[in-house]
Amino acid sequence: MNERRRANRVDFDGEATLVFQQDNHPVSLDDISVMGARLNSSTPLTLPAASRVILIITLEDSDITLTLPAKIQRQEGLEIGIMFDRPSVDDMQHLRRIVMLHQGDDGEDDPASLLTPET
Numbered sequence: 001m002n003e004r005r006r007a008n009r010v011d012f013d014g015e016a017t018l019v020f021q022q023d024n025h026p027v028s029l030d031d032i033s034v035m036g037a038r039l040n041s042s043t044p045l046t047l048p049a050a051s052r053v054i055l056i057i058t059l060e061d062s063d064i065t066l067t068l069p070a071k072i073q074r075q076e077g078l079e080i081g082i083m084f085d086r087p088s089v090d091d092m093q094h095l096r097r098i099v100m101l102h103q104g105d106d107g108e109d110d111p112a113s114l115l116t117p118e119t
Contacts (some may be wrong), residue, residue: 009033010102019054020047027058027080036073037085045112047072047080049052055082059098065090 011025014029020038027039047053050071057066068091070082087095 008099010099012037012102014057016058017056018045018082019056020045020051027055032095032099034084034092034099036070036081037108038082039082041078041080044078045075045080047075049074052085053063053082055084057093066094074082075097077091084087089112 009031010033012029012032016027016029016039018025018027018041024043025043025045027041030040032038039055053070053072055066055068055070056092057068058064059066066087067071068087071085072080073083074081084095
């Protein structure tokens with residue numbers, strides 16, 4: 001399968017909480033972009049495709065918590081793919097900074113450019 005991403009994903013080893021229908025599920029964060037994330041759950045979860053969820057990430061050694069609304073894109077075993085759905089401006093700024101710091105570039109993933117159709 002030739003999958004083409006519109007945003008760079010970066011490895012991100014961290015813990016987070018996935019909220020689905022008021023239930024909190026601890027997950028590990030494998031990688032992240034300004035558009036979505038790949039998660040792993042230690043226990044099997046039943047998450048219908050396109051279900052609305054919230055990913056909560058608390059940054060280590062910081063008082064910053066990101067609350068990211070998202071939709072389930074895919075689930076294969078314990079692996080879950082989500083796409084962020086209109087995060088707040090503050091959360092998007094923190095997310096963009098996380099991605100930039102982990103990829104070590106000058107931040108070519110401008111979130112505004114990701115909203116325009118590809119040509």
